[in-house]
Amino acid sequence: MTTIDLSEVTSADLEAVSQISREADVDPDDCYQCGKCTAGCPMAHEMDLVPRQIIRSLQLGLYRRVLTAKSPWVCAQCQVCSVRCPQEVRIAELMLAVRHAAKREGLRPVRETDIFDDIFVSNIRSQGRNNEVFLAAFYNLQSGHLVQDVANVPAMVARGMIGPRINHVKDKAAVRRIVDKVLKKGSSGSSDSLDTPSSPSSSVAPSSPSSPGQRDGDAQ
Amino acid sequence: MIETAAISAPRTPLRYSYFPGCSADSTGISYTLSTAYVARKIELELVEIPDWCCCGISAAAVTDPELGIALSARSMALSERANPGLDVVAPCTGCFKSLKTAVSFARKSTSNHARVEELIEMPYAASAEAYSLLEVLSQPEVATVVKERICGSLQGLKVACYYGCAIVRPPAISQFDDPENPQSMDTLMQLAGAEPLSWAYKTECCGASHQISAPRSARVLIERILANAAANGAQAIVTACPLCTLNLDLREKEINRARQNRGEKPFNIPIYYFTELLGLVMGGSAKELGVNRHFWPVSAIDIGVANSSLDAEVVA
Numbered sequence: 214m215t216t217i218d219l220s221e222v223t224s225a226d227l228e229a230v231s232q233i234s235r236e237a238d239v240d241p242d243d244c245y246q247c248g249k250c251t252a253g254c255p256m257a258h259e260m261d262l263v264p265r266q267i268i269r270s271l272q273l274g275l276y277r278r279v280l281t282a283k284s285p286w287v288c289a290q291c292q293v294c295s296v297r298c299p300q301e302v303r304i305a306e307l308m309l310a311v312r313h314a315a316k317r318e319g320l321r322p323v324r325e326t327d328i329f330d331d332i333f334v335s336n337i338r339s340q341g342r343n344n345e346v347f348l349a350a351f352y353n354l355q356s357g358h359l360v361q362d363v364a365n366v367p368a369m370v371a372r373g374m375i376g377p378r379i380n381h382v383k384d385k386a387a388v389r390r391i392v393d394k395v396l397k398k399g400s401s402g403s404s405d406s407l408d409t410p411s412s413p414s415s416s417v418a419p420s421s422p423s424s425p426g427q428r429d430g431d432a433q
Numbered sequence: 434m435i436e437t438a439a440i441s442a443p444r445t446p447l448r449y450s451y452f453p454g455c456s457a458d459s460t461g462i463s464y465t466l467s468t469a470y471v472a473r474k475i476e477l478e479l480v481e482i483p484d485w486c487c488c489g490i491s492a493a494a495v496t497d498p499e500l501g502i503a504l505s506a507r508s509m510a511l512s513e514r515a516n517p518g519l520d521v522v523a524p525c526t527g528c529f530k531s532l533k534t535a536v537s538f539a540r541k542s543t544s545n546h547a548r549v550e551e552l553i554e555m556p557y558a559a560s561a562e563a564y565s566l567l568e569v570l571s572q573p574e575v576a577t578v579v580k581e582r583i584c585g586s587l588q589g590l591k592v593a594c595y596y597g598c599a600i601v602r603p604p605a606i607s608q609f610d611d612p613e614n615p616q617s618m619d620t621l622m623q624l625a626g627a628e629p630l631s632w633a634y635k636t637e638c639c640g641a642s643h644q645i646s647a648p649r650s651a652r653v654l655i656e657r658i659l660a661n662a663a664a665n666g667a668q669a670i671v672t673a674c675p676l677c678t679l680n681l682d683l684r685e686k687e688i689n690r691a692r693q694n695r696g697e698k699p700f701n702i703p704i705y706y707f708t709e710l711l712g713l714v715m716g717g718s719a720k721e722l723g724v725n726r727h728f729w730p731v732s733a734i735d736i737g738v739a740n741s742s743l744d745a746e747v748v749a
């Protein structure tokens with residue numbers, strides 16, 4: 214049995230943890246550790262701290278421990294945990310709030326999921342819609358997984374799934390203003406980059422995967 | 434049959450504002466084609482929202498919940514302006530969830546409502562509802578018309594109806610069917626002459642975009658779904674979401690290779706959109722419905738209707 218050392222928990226940690234629960238609008242203390250969330254979690258096999266342990270760590274104020282955990286980044290946001298919890302603890306929201314807290318501190322324990330989401334959002338910002346081919350191509354470039362899924366491309370072309378169609382909205386500026394307004398509020402410190410003219414090759418929002426101060430760790 | 438027309442009350446025209454979603458003309462092309470076919474057959478008019486934008490799906494919501502809400506609200510507001518009085522239908526369940534999240538957020542409080550309008554710089558009444566296509570076709574009045582248009586039968590084909598996450602979870606948003614054991618697709622498949630199976634993975638997650646960003650961790654999610662369908666004797670999996678479908682259909686081959694390397698039995702389960710199977714028993718051909726664009730080969734199903742056998746030649 215492992216024991217948890219609480220001697221390092223500071224009042225700043227406790228405050229940071231309560232900020233996470235405020236953002237999620239969820240009180241981790243409602244959890245009585247039954248483990249039902251974890252039993253149904255489809256990604257639990259990939260988590261260093263399973264959902265029940267994330268909640269327990271939050272209850273104990275173990276801010277650093279949750280911040281460096283991979284779990285919130287491999288969470289697929291499927292909502293099974295939240296729906297099944299007998300105490301109505303919305304665990305998925307806590308996972309998200311932990312992820313945001315980590316990102317504010319320049320941490321991203323799993324690089325790939327973060328890169329994917331950033332590219333997705335910058336794709337919307339520049340085109341208004343998501344071109345799945347651009348999405349996959351830029352993901353491969355920025356993640357370094359260059360040949361991933363390339364073997365499927367000819368089959369997709371043959372099925373009319375990939376082509377030179379133009380898939381963007383007419384009023385791209387309106388969509389861009391929405392993205393910029395929401396992300397500026399987040400004070401992620403990257404608001405400068407939001408004003409740069411966008412091209413498909415510049416990943417802008419909300420923090421460029423190549424920007425310094427971020428720790429990389431492989432998902433796999 | 435003038436008599437029938439005279440006695441039965443005129444049917445309220447079925448009209449919905451249509452949100453196609455980003456995959457509609459790419460990876461979800463078969464869903465789009467089969468939706469259009471079924472809609473034509475049941476005289477369901479789909480009026481596309483002009484200049485709709487991406488709903489943001491989970492990437493935007495994960496980045497900032499307000500982003501997903503604002504992007505979706507923009508399309509809902511454009512719909513209210515261009516197609517007043519019409520509710521919105523989204524075939525993709527991811528789009529459905531995003532749109533519905535925006536509607537309930539805006540309706541929750543006046544401050545929420547004001548915030549949404551401020552972000553989208555447009556008036557938005559939040560009066561139109563957002564529905565998934567499955568929900569629209571499952572409404573009793575619509576299902577009756579669906580039934581009337583069916584001329585063939587899937588002859589007891591054993592199908593595992595796969596709903597995925599977003600169409601039922603969280604129930605406070607989706608407000609649709611039973612979140613643990615939904616039945617609406619099963620009922621439609623019964624109308625089509627199939628035998629819907631009881632199985633455990635109806636609403637399990639397919640891994641969504643993690644199949645690209647965390648493939649090694651997420652492949653097993655697809656494998657479990659295929660395995661449980663196979664264990665329950667499924668001859669096909671039926672879906673209502675382009676991302677679920679792509680994940681299952683595109684990856685089955687790769688998963689089978691890995692299984693064979695481990696000395697395990699490969700699967701042989703074709704994946705169909707529920708609209709493809711409905712279209713088929715309404716007389717549509719595999720080509721019209723986009724069934725020939727699948728990755729995993731479809732099987733020959735004799736449905737007893739001329740020229741709509743599923744014995745389709747799949748694109749090489």
Ligand code: SF4
Pocket residue numbers: 243244245246247248249250251264265268297298299300301302304
């Ligand atoms: S299901 Fe709810 S009460 Fe049980 S361990 Fe998970 S969060 Fe705690």
Ligand code: SF4
Pocket residue numbers: 250253254255256257264287288289290291292293294295304305308
């Ligand atoms: S939302 Fe995340 S933590 Fe909850 S069950 Fe799904 S993958 Fe697991």
